[in-house]
Amino acid sequence: GESVGLHLPTLSVQEGDNSIINCAYSNSASDYFIWYKQESGKGPQFIIDIRSNMDKRQGQRVTVLLNKTVKHLSLQIAATQPGDSAVYFCAENNAYGGSQGNLIFGKGTKLSVKP
Amino acid sequence: GAGVSQSPRYKVAKRGQDVALRCDPISGHVSLFWYQQALGQGPEFLTYFQNEAQLDKSGLPSDRFFAERPEGSVSTLKIQRTQQEDSAVYLCASGRLAGIYNEQFFGPGTRLTVL
Numbered sequence A: 001g002e003s004v005g006l007h008l009p010t011l012s013v014q015e016g017d018n019s020i021i022n023c024a025y026s027n028s029a030s031d032y033f034i035w036y037k038q039e040s041g042k043g044p045q046f047i048i049d050i051r052s053n054m055d056k057r058q059g060q061r062v063t064v065l066l067n068k069t070v071k072h073l074s075l076q077i078a079a080t081q082p083g084d085s086a087v088y089f090c091a092e093n094n095a096y097g098g099s100q101g102n103l104i105f106g107k108g109t110k111l112s113v114k115p
Numbered sequence B: 001g002a003g004v005s006q007s008p009r010y011k012v013a014k015r016g017q018d019v020a021l022r023c024d025p026i027s028g029h030v031s032l033f034w035y036q037q038a039l040g041q042g043p044e045f046l047t048y049f050q051n052e053a054q055l056d057k058s059g060l061p062s063d064r065f066f067a068e069r070p071e072g073s074v075s076t077l078k079i080q081r082t083q084q085e086d087s088a089v090y091l092c093a094s095g096r097l098a099g100i101y102n103e104q105f106f107g108p109g110t111r112l113t114v115l
Helices: none
Strands: A012-014 A019-024 A034-037 A045-051 A056-058 A060-069 A072-077 A086-093 A103-105 A109-114 B005-007 B011-012 B017-022 B030-036 B044-050 B052-056 B065-068 B076-079 B088-095 B108-115
Touching: A012 A019, A019 A109, A034 A060, A034 A072, A045 A056, A045 A060, A045 A072, A060 B052, A072 A086, A103 B044, B005 B076, B005 B088, B011 B017, B017 B030, B017 B108, B044 B076, B076 B088
Parallel strands: A012 A109, B011 B108
Antiparallel strands: A019 A072, A034 A045, A034 A086, A056 A060, A060 A072, A086 A103, A086 A109, B005 B017, B017 B076, B030 B044, B030 B088, B044 B052, B065 B076, B088 B108
């Protein structure tokens, strides 16, 4: 399928290394953040989420860090595998105007894992 | 169990034609979201349903875009008088609970190309 990763920032890592993907979000009033993984030709896949009352949350091989002071979110992937190669998006809830169903996605980072 | 399905997977339309894109969410899921994803970009919110009620349509780009979910399950996104700028992947997602504070499960998307 056609790549969704054209013209995106790219992070290239060696298999087995740790990866860190960064994201700056826009609204200090946002209180919910999610990381998604999107492989070519597929829809985004939920990885991990975090609420603003936390600054760290861990999942299986993944950790999300939230720094509300500088409005920064990061995703750490431990022992990166070739299957982790994809485009990664951060998303925040839309805290403008009382929207109930609105997520704002970032531009995405393409992770490329070299075997 | 089955995930979110979308049909057709690919649609080519001549400028000015009307198109209808279908989303079958996961059975029993309360919330349903439509997003538009341009090449190399993150998904952009279009509209949100809680059961059959369309609670947020703030992302629909023009009155040519219309979405419905009449029985609270299957949803259709209709685009009238398609324009070249409508070319994108249209993603549907569903969630078990209402609102955005729960995991959204995405379908594979419908790639619309307007000639």
